[in-house]
Amino acid sequence: MSSVALEFDGVWKKFRKGERYDSLRDLIPATIKQVLSRNHRDELKAREFWALKDVSFQIKRGEAVGVIGFNGSGKSTTLKLLSGILKATRGKVNVNGKLSALIEVAAGFHPDLTGRENIYLNGTILGMRKPEIDRKLEEIVDFSGLEEFIDTPVKRYSSGMYARLGFSVAAHVDPDILLVDEVLSVGDMSFQQRCIDKMKEKIRSDVAVIFISHNLPAVANLCNRAIFLNRGNLVLDGPCETAIQAYVEAMGSWDSRANSEDRIRITDAQFSIGGRQKHSTMKPHTPCELAVVFECESRLPPFNVGFTVRRTQDMSYCYATTTQELGHPLFELLPGERLAVLFQFNAHLARGHYRLDLTVRDPKGVEVLLAANGVTSFSVDEQVTSHGPADLALKANILNPDVHDKTARRMQGTDFCETQ
Amino acid sequence: MIGAAKELIQYKHLLFTLTWREIRIRYKETVMGFLWAIFMPVLVVVSGLVVRKAFSVVSGKPIEYTELISVVVKSLPWAFFAGSIRTATNSLLTNSNLVTKIYFPREVFPFSSVLTHLFDFAVAGSLLVILIAFSGLSVGVQILWLPLLLLLLILLTAGWALFLSCATLFFRDVKYIVEIVMTFGILFTPVFYDVSMFAEWRYVLLLNPVGTLLEAINDVVVLNRAPDPFWLLYAAIWALGSFLGAWLIFEKAEPVFAESI
Numbered sequence: 001m002s003s004v005a006l007e008f009d010g011v012w013k014k015f016r017k018g019e020r021y022d023s024l025r026d027l028i029p030a031t032i033k034q035v036l037s038r039n040h041r042d043e044l045k046a047r048e049f050w051a052l053k054d055v056s057f058q059i060k061r062g063e064a065v066g067v068i069g070f071n072g073s074g075k076s077t078t079l080k081l082l083s084g085i086l087k088a089t090r091g092k093v094n095v096n097g098k099l100s101a102l103i104e105v106a107a108g109f110h111p112d113l114t115g116r117e118n119i120y121l122n123g124t125i126l127g128m129r130k131p132e133i134d135r136k137l138e139e140i141v142d143f144s145g146l147e148e149f150i151d152t153p154v155k156r157y158s159s160g161m162y163a164r165l166g167f168s169v170a171a172h173v174d175p176d177i178l179l180v181d182e183v184l185s186v187g188d189m190s191f192q193q194r195c196i197d198k199m200k201e202k203i204r205s206d207v208a209v210i211f212i213s214h215n216l217p218a219v220a221n222l223c224n225r226a227i228f229l230n231r232g233n234l235v236l237d238g239p240c241e242t243a244i245q246a247y248v249e250a251m252g253s254w255d256s257r258a259n260s261e262d263r264i265r266i267t268d269a270q271f272s273i274g275g276r277q278k279h280s281t282m283k284p285h286t287p288c289e290l291a292v293v294f295e296c297e298s299r300l301p302p303f304n305v306g307f308t309v310r311r312t313q314d315m316s317y318c319y320a321t322t323t324q325e326l327g328h329p330l331f332e333l334l335p336g337e338r339l340a341v342l343f344q345f346n347a348h349l350a351r352g353h354y355r356l357d358l359t360v361r362d363p364k365g366v367e368v369l370l371a372a373n374g375v376t377s378f379s380v381d382e383q384v385t386s387h388g389p390a391d392l393a394l395k396a397n398i399l400n401p402d403v404h405d406k407t408a409r410r411m412q413g414t415d416f417c418e419t420q
Numbered sequence: 421m422i423g424a425a426k427e428l429i430q431y432k433h434l435l436f437t438l439t440w441r442e443i444r445i446r447y448k449e450t451v452m453g454f455l456w457a458i459f460m461p462v463l464v465v466v467s468g469l470v471v472r473k474a475f476s477v478v479s480g481k482p483i484e485y486t487e488l489i490s491v492v493v494k495s496l497p498w499a500f501f502a503g504s505i506r507t508a509t510n511s512l513l514t515n516s517n518l519v520t521k522i523y524f525p526r527e528v529f530p531f532s533s534v535l536t537h538l539f540d541f542a543v544a545g546s547l548l549v550i551l552i553a554f555s556g557l558s559v560g561v562q563i564l565w566l567p568l569l570l571l572l573l574i575l576l577t578a579g580w581a582l583f584l585s586c587a588t589l590f591f592r593d594v595k596y597i598v599e600i601v602m603t604f605g606i607l608f609t610p611v612f613y614d615v616s617m618f619a620e621w622r623y624v625l626l627l628n629p630v631g632t633l634l635e636a637i638n639d640v641v642v643l644n645r646a647p648d649p650f651w652l653l654y655a656a657i658w659a660l661g662s663f664l665g666a667w668l669i670f671e672k673a674e675p676v677f678a679e680s681i
Contacts, residue, residue: 015679022680023593080678084523087675099523107521112445124437125522 004096005177005208006059006082011091013052013077013232051077053232054091061097061176064199064209066219066240068247069229075212078229079103079179082210097176097208100126106166111155115146115165118154122169136172143194144168164191171198178202181212196222216244217314241313241353248312248355249374263300264333264360264370268293271356271376280378282347284391290343290376292358294333302330303369306359307343311352311389312377318349318389324363350391351382421664424671427525434524438532442507443539457543460503464495464611471612489557490642491612492548494634497570498611500541501577501630502602508533508581509598512589512677520678527670530581538574552641560644569640569647572659573633579662582670589681590673610635626651629658 021027052074059065067075080086081093083101108125109118119140123133133140141150144165146157154162180199199222203209213219219226219240226243228236228250236246270291273282282288294305304324311318323341324330331339347354355377360370382391428435446456468491476483511529512519519526552559588594606612609631615622626632632655636647 022591024591024597025593027591085520085678101522103521107517110441110445112448113441117444121437121441124434125518125524127524129433 003060004058004094005061005063006096006210007092007094008055008057008078008081009092009094011052011055011081011088011093012050013074013081013086014048014089015051015077017047017049050232052081052088055229055232055234056091057227057234057237059177059208059210061208062203062206063225064203064211064223066223066226066243067210067212067229068214068216068219068226068243070250072231073229074232075229076181079181079210079212082177083179095177098127098174099177099179100170100173100175101179101181102167102170103179103181106162109154109162109166112153114153115144115150115157116141118165119169122166123173126170126173127175128173140168140172143171143198145191160188167195171195175207177208177210179210179212216247217316220244220314244314245312245353248315262370263298264294264296264303266292266358266370266372266375267295267338269372269375271378273378281381282378284350284380284382285346285348285393287344287346288378290356292341292343292375294339294341294360294370296333296335296337296339298335300333300369301362301364301367302332303360303362304328304330305341306357306361308357308359309349310355310357311349312355313352316389318354322361330363347378347380348391349380350386350389351380351384352389353377353379421668421671424525424527424667428527428531431524431528435528435532435535438528439535439539442532442536446536454543457540458547460540461496461499461544464499464606465492468492468495468612475613485555486557486642489552489555490614490638492551493641494611494638496541496544496548497573497634497637498606498609498630499544500537501573502605503540504534504537504577504581505584505598506602507537509584509588509595511581512585512681513595516681519681526674526677527582527667530585531578533585534574534578534581557642558644559641562640562644562646565640565647566637569633569637572655573630573637575663576629576633576655576659579659579664579666581666583662583666586666586670586673586677589677605630614638626654629655629662632658 021030055074055078057065067078069075077086079101081088082095083099083103084095106122108122110121113121116137119137120130120133123140124130128136141147144161144167146161146165146168149157149161154165157165178199196218199209199211203222209222211219211222223240225238226236226240227234228243228247230250235250236243268291270277270289271280272289272291273279274286274288292305304322306320306322308320309318310316333339355374358370358372358375359368360372361368380391386394447454469488472483472487472491508530511533512526515529519529584594584598588598608625609628610625611634615625615631615635618625626635632651636652636655639645639647
């Protein structure tokens with residue numbers, strides 16, 4: 001079998017907007033009308049639109065690829081084309097191997113059947129055979145953590161239990177290709193962790209995984225590569241970080257489009273690291289300053305300024321506060337007046353690329369007056385590998401030196417690999 | 421077509437599991453339990469007996485024992501046909517969450533509806549065998565035709581099940597039409613009566629392939645005579661034609677199911 005598990009070759013997919021004649025009662029008069037006037041055809045054609053435009057990519061076995069993009073960018077369409085639910089209007093979709101989709105994992109459940117019966121039912125729907133399910137039953141029940149309730153009809157389950165059982169079944173199918181659509185959001189933290197571990201295990205066992213999610217940290221964590229789709233176009237296919245960054249940039253341009261209706265704007269923003277401007281890379285814990293000037297364009301309600309730092313790799317929050325929370329009263333500006341703010345902070349941040357957002361908000365009306373996303377961005381460079389956004393400057397001091405020596409001796413000559 | 425059939429064989433476990441699901445749900449948590457299987461046939465039989473009684477009052481002839489058996493013999497296949505068609509027509513819609521989410525041959529839905537009712541038919545049929553055994557009706561060699569006739573009935577049912585399940589997906593009012601046709605269809609089909617009662621008009625009634633098959637089943641089981649070859653051929657063409665034609669249509673339409681539902 002070739003190592004290419006999935007291939008999209010110049011795929012186009014057309015959908016129709018609006019209502020369709022879905023009953024004979026509507027269709028028959030409409031057809032008669034159409035035959036008589038002959039002009040209605042074009043009107044219908046005009047409502048078609050392309051959900052995917054000339055999208056091509058390849059995914060090899062053992063690769064995990066994230067698909068990211070805004071709502072309506074064609075992610076789920078891509079997945080449905082891959083699973084064979086939809087057919088491409090133009091172009092070719094090649095699937096090499098047994099494919100299994102984790103899309104709405106509890107779709108096949110029947111509320112009147114017990115958990116155990118539903119495992120068999122859903123397992124079969126997902127392509128497993130009865131002996132296979134028999135063999136894995138215990139493991140599936142274990143994974144779901146629902147031993148106690150397994151002989152209860154699932155209509156008595158909570159929605160979390162429902163989804164957990166669904167995922168547990170789906171996670172035990174052995175496909176060559178696994179499609180995952182936003183299902184990791186089920187269950188509590190420990191269950192989510194178990195799901196992520198399970199998926200990593202699959203990737204290691206040479207399964208091609210395609211993962212659709214808005215959860216950027218999860219994409220960055222699971223995938224080796226990401227595809228960024230925007231309005232049906234493949235914008236970028238590359239390393240996760242690059243794709244996520246492109247997505248983030250597109251997102252910035254999305255909600256802070258230079259808007260002439262803005263009642264307040266930023267006339268000047270100066271960012272300096274350790275006293276030096278025009279620099280964007282620093283060591284952790286470096287003091288930074290951001291000087292901003294706001295100018296009021298037209299009448300404004302009293303407002304505060306929100307300050308947010310996000311890691312662009314996955315858009316996770318690192319820090320957020322507002323001037324109000326810092327103890328300042330609300331600002332009031334008249335048209336033409338200016339407000340200058342100097343933000344000072346120490347970047348206790350781990351290695352990575354960060355984005356700084358400023359938000360002018362009216363706390364009473366809960367209205368965003370100005371969203372300056374990515375008013376500046378910077379990178380933190382550090383030798384030490386760590387995970388998570390904070391840099392605690394952690395050191396591990398070994399207090400009894402004999403253990404250290406012994407361990408060091410034992411490790412010599414063995415091919416010990418550092419585990420994360 | 422051959423590809424679709426191969427794929428269906430690959431997914432036969434799913435077909436059986438879905439059938440098992442339907443049967444399981446129906447017999448679970450319902451007070452009537454297994455009585456479900458014979459509820460509809462019994463109702464049809466009883467109404468048949470009422471109609472027969474009326475015939476006998478009007479004509480002044482007493483009801484014959486074979487006539488009663490013949491009502492039962494024709495009621496069961498009718499109940500199978502009508503039940504399958506009713507369930508199958510809605511089968512894709514009621515499973516729309518699966519149709520739009522997971523890939524497998526969609527034929528399994530209408531087919532599993534037919535299989536579910538075939539199960540009920542088998543349960544009711546075994547009761548009928550007991551009834552016939554006690555009635556002292558002598559069943560002759562012509563009964564050997566029965567498997568062929570049942571096969572044709574199943575093919576005909578499956579064909580219409582496929583076609584109507586698919587049509588409902590595109591035109592929602594099809595299910596109302598089916599409901600009405602199935603309710604009154606029994607009056608146009610020789611279930612309560614025999615076509616022979618209509619003398620030369622009987623051919624009009626035999627045009628309905630279900631009626632043709634019911635008459636043939638009655639012939640071989642109750643009257644112990646071979647079915648009329650011309651009408652048997654007619655029914656066979658209908659059955660095979662419906663089955664193959666409907667499957668072709670179904671296969672053509674299947675790629676757009678998920679976006680049309």
